[in-house]
Amino acid sequence: MKRTISILVENHAGVLSRISGLFSRRGFNIDSLAVGVTDDPSISRITIVADGNEYTLEQLEKQLNKLIEVIKVKTLSKDELLARELMLVKLSATPEKRSEITTIVDVMGAKIIDLSLTTMTLEISNTNFHLARFEELIKPYGIIEMVRTGTIAIQKGADSISIKK
Amino acid sequence: MKAAEAMVKYLEQEGIKVVFGYPGAAVCPFYDFLSKSNIRHILVRHEQHAGHEANGYARITNKPAVCIATSGPGAINLITAIATAYADSVPMVIITGQVSREQIGRDVFQEADVIGAAEPFVKHSFLVKDVQSLPDVFKKAFYLAGTGRKGPVLIDVPIDIQEAEIEYSYPETVSMRAYKPSSKGNSLQVKRVAAAIAESKKPLICVGGGIIAADACEEVYALAEKADIPIVTTMMGKGAISGYDERCFGMLGMHGVSSANKAVTDCDLLILIGARVGDRAVRSPVFLAKTTKIIHIDIDPAEIGKNITVDIPLVGDSKIILNQLLEVVEEKTHIEWIEHLRTFRKTPSFTQAETGYINPKEFISKLSDAAGENTIYVADVGQNQIWSSNFFRVKKGRFLTSGGMGTMGYSVPCAIGAKLASEDSNVIAVCGDGAFQMSMMELATIKQHNIPIKIVVMTNKRLGMVRELQTKLYEDNQVAVSLEGSPDFIKIAKAYDIPAFRVTNMETAQEAIDKLVRNDGEPLLVECMVSPLESTL
Ligand SMILES: Cc1ncc(C[n+]2csc(CCOP(=O)(O)OP(=O)(O)O)c2C)c(N)n1
Numbered sequence: 001m002k003r004t005i006s007i008l009v010e011n012h013a014g015v016l017s018r019i020s021g022l023f024s025r026r027g028f029n030i031d032s033l034a035v036g037v038t039d040d041p042s043i044s045r046i047t048i049v050a051d052g053n054e055y056t057l058e059q060l061e062k063q064l065n066k067l068i069e070v071i072k073v074k075t076l077s078k079d080e081l082l083a084r085e086l087m088l089v090k091l092s093a094t095p096e097k098r099s100e101i102t103t104i105v106d107v108m109g110a111k112i113i114d115l116s117l118t119t120m121t122l123e124i125s126n127t128n129f130h131l132a133r134f135e136e137l138i139k140p141y142g143i144i145e146m147v148r149t150g151t152i153a154i155q156k157g158a159d160s161i162s163i164k165k
Numbered sequence: 166m167k168a169a170e171a172m173v174k175y176l177e178q179e180g181i182k183v184v185f186g187y188p189g190a191a192v193c194p195f196y197d198f199l200s201k202s203n204i205r206h207i208l209v210r211h212e213q214h215a216g217h218e219a220n221g222y223a224r225i226t227n228k229p230a231v232c233i234a235t236s237g238p239g240a241i242n243l244i245t246a247i248a249t250a251y252a253d254s255v256p257m258v259i260i261t262g263q264v265s266r267e268q269i270g271r272d273v274f275q276e277a278d279v280i281g282a283a284e285p286f287v288k289h290s291f292l293v294k295d296v297q298s299l300p301d302v303f304k305k306a307f308y309l310a311g312t313g314r315k316g317p318v319l320i321d322v323p324i325d326i327q328e329a330e331i332e333y334s335y336p337e338t339v340s341m342r343a344y345k346p347s348s349k350g351n352s353l354q355v356k357r358v359a360a361a362i363a364e365s366k367k368p369l370i371c372v373g374g375g376i377i378a379a380d381a382c383e384e385v386y387a388l389a390e391k392a393d394i395p396i397v398t399t400m401m402g403k404g405a406i407s408g409y410d411e412r413c414f415g416m417l418g419m420h421g422v423s424s425a426n427k428a429v430t431d432c433d434l435l436i437l438i439g440a441r442v443g444d445r446a447v448r449s450p451v452f453l454a455k456t457t458k459i460i461h462i463d464i465d466p467a468e469i470g471k472n473i474t475v476d477i478p479l480v481g482d483s484k485i486i487l488n489q490l491l492e493v494v495e496e497k498t499h500i501e502w503i504e505h506l507r508t509f510r511k512t513p514s515f516t517q518a519e520t521g522y523i524n525p526k527e528f529i530s531k532l533s534d535a536a537g538e539n540t541i542y543v544a545d546v547g548q549n550q551i552w553s554s555n556f557f558r559v560k561k562g563r564f565l566t567s568g569g570m571g572t573m574g575y576s577v578p579c580a581i582g583a584k585l586a587s588e589d590s591n592v593i594a595v596c597g598d599g600a601f602q603m604s605m606m607e608l609a610t611i612k613q614h615n616i617p618i619k620i621v622v623m624t625n626k627r628l629g630m631v632r633e634l635q636t637k638l639y640e641d642n643q644v645a646v647s648l649e650g651s652p653d654f655i656k657i658a659k660a661y662d663i664p665a666f667r668v669t670n671m672e673t674a675q676e677a678i679d680k681l682v683r684n685d686g687e688p689l690l691v692e693c694m695v696s697p698l699e700s701t702l
């Protein structure tokens with residue numbers, strides 16, 4: 001079962017290595033990891049998508065909480081989260097293919113961010129699932145290079161992961 | 166003042182009287198000021214032993230103890246000791262020198278990333294990059310090491326930081342928003358535990374090392390008395406209750422005694438307190454959890470549900486929780502249940518060893534009976550550890566051993582630390598001939614600093630524990646377990662001017678025991694000759 005876990009950590013050097021070390025040491029498999037600073041510059045937020053059964057995920061949460069620099073851990077359930085991933089892709093696209101590709105870009109909610117005589121560079125931000133479909137659609141044109149971030153996620157509605165001051 | 170001087174003052178502020186270490190260029194500024202303080206420095210003969218000595222000292226004082234090493238090889242030599250302390254939740258603050266800040270990451274002479282190397286084995290670690298953070302780092306290190314689930318905390322201090330100027334100050338308190346060790350138990354859960362005890366016909370308490378760390382031995386006993394519950398211990402919990410007490414049914418587990426293991430299988434309610442249900446203690450937790458109601462009390466939430474499925478989890482400081490429980494648990498008796506368990510208690514009978522050897526189990530049993538109330542017994546690792554666990558019964562003293570990591574060579578240095586922490590106690594280290602050769606250089610530390618511990622070496626000329634494994638599982642194909650080539654340990658001891666003699670029969674054994682139990686301010690080494698075929702259980 002895939003789970004999305006949000007972790008608030010002290011924005012210190014070395015925190016990420018402690019967290020990734022913990023994952024490999026305890027045999028937790030992670031699909032993706034994304035990290036960035038929050039509105040409070042002393043805190044970073046890490047989003048992890050991990051695979052595992054109930055036991056593994058409970059252990060994972062507890063072990064993360066033991067790290068001194070981990071402020072808060074929350075596993076987000078599928079129904080309550082908005083998740084996004086960003087993908088940049090350089091496609092081989094001669095001028096005659098451009099309009100076809102533009103249709104796909106429009107329908108799928110992507111953006112064209114660069115052009116050359118032989119290539120188009122596209123940007124799309126959506127769920128992991130949506131990105132997979134997009135990739136399928138553009139693949140036949142010839143992907144030259146593709147890069148994507150890990151998933152980041154936030155709760156729906158007014159709920160938030162914050163720390164008690 | 167120089168930061169190096171401030172570091173010494175922080176230690177004084179933390180009440181540190183003794184430190185264990187080994188110098189080198191990268192910690193010289195710190196040593197320079199250490200020598201000008203009243204803190205006693207014990208020069209070890211290998212950094213690993215500085216760690217084990219601090220470990221022994223910490224386990225007796227129940228407060229963080231300090232060890233020191235230089236950068237690179239010095240720091241890396243500490244790793245085994247750090248891991249050993251971590252596995253047994255022993256509070257330690259480890260100070261290592263590091264190359265100067267601008268050299269970090271360039272692979273300069275004696276640079277090693279000890280923070281990275283030790284990461285899996287520390288509760289937390291600090292690489293000091295800003296001299297102004299130094300007071301906070303020290304305060305936090307001691308606070309983290311000594312609170313919650315205790316453990317080793319590493320401070321890596323680049324030499325240019327030690328040399329930098331700093332205005333002296335030391336915080337009174339620390340607060341870390343992400344670190345709030347739990348203390349009181351949830352009162353609803355406490356009531357559920359009390360109800361489960363009231364309902365149970367065959368309850369059993371199993372205590373682990375956590376009880377000793379929480380200083381909750383009296384409270385556990387009070388609870389056991391009030392609700393008339395028998396007690397078994399893990400290896401780390403040995404000594405939480407006297408082994409001579411009627412209520413104590415011994416150590417459980419793979420190497421435990423039958424009365425304890427029978428109690429675990431037959432009980433209807435198992436109350437685990439400060440015990441993490443390690444694989445050596447409970448071999449088939451899944452099976453046990455199916456037939457028995459399990460209560461797990463522990464300060465570390467991550468231990469609950471990790472190794473065994475629990476019916477009633479209760480997180481918090483066990484001393485506080487036990488006091489909460491004592492208020493709500495009703496008095497009752499379990500005469501039949503305890504009577505049932507008594508039938509599994511065996512009075513040991515010892516077979517006569519072949520000529521030239523003694524029976525080690527009998528020796529330890531006799532040593533146990535003769536030992537003073539407050540004896541601190543330090544068991545090493547190997548067959549001798551199991552003999553010690555099963556035949557040394559603690560009175561009011563302590564039983565120390567490397568339970569989690571099973572680190573050979575732990576006993577002699579740990580005993581040195583323990584002795585320095587409690588000079589009134591007689592401290593006896595018991596080890597195998599293999600393990601002794603991993604730490605016998607500490608005889609020099611004993612001599613140099615006049616630390617009168619007693620040492621028993623059980624010589625079977627084998628790595629006995631492994632030999633037995635090979636005999637049983639590998640068709641007796643004995644590989645790399647012969648200790649042929651070992652020196653004469655009596656001569657070794659005498660070379661250090663430490664009195665020593667060899668025991669080859671039960672008469673000389675008695676003489677040895679008489680001397681070993683005497684806290685006479687003299688170190689002593691006794692070598693017991695043991696048959697290579699002696700079995701562990
Ligand atoms: C540092 C270390 N290395 C290896 C082992 C594996 N090991 C466990 S028991 C043992 C044999 C110990 O031999 P000895 O100290 O002579 O004790 P005996 O079993 O003979 O009583 C070994 C090698 C260990 N526990 N620790």
Ligand SMILES: [Mg+2]
Pocket residue numbers: 547597598599623624625626627628629
């Ligand atoms: Mg041996």
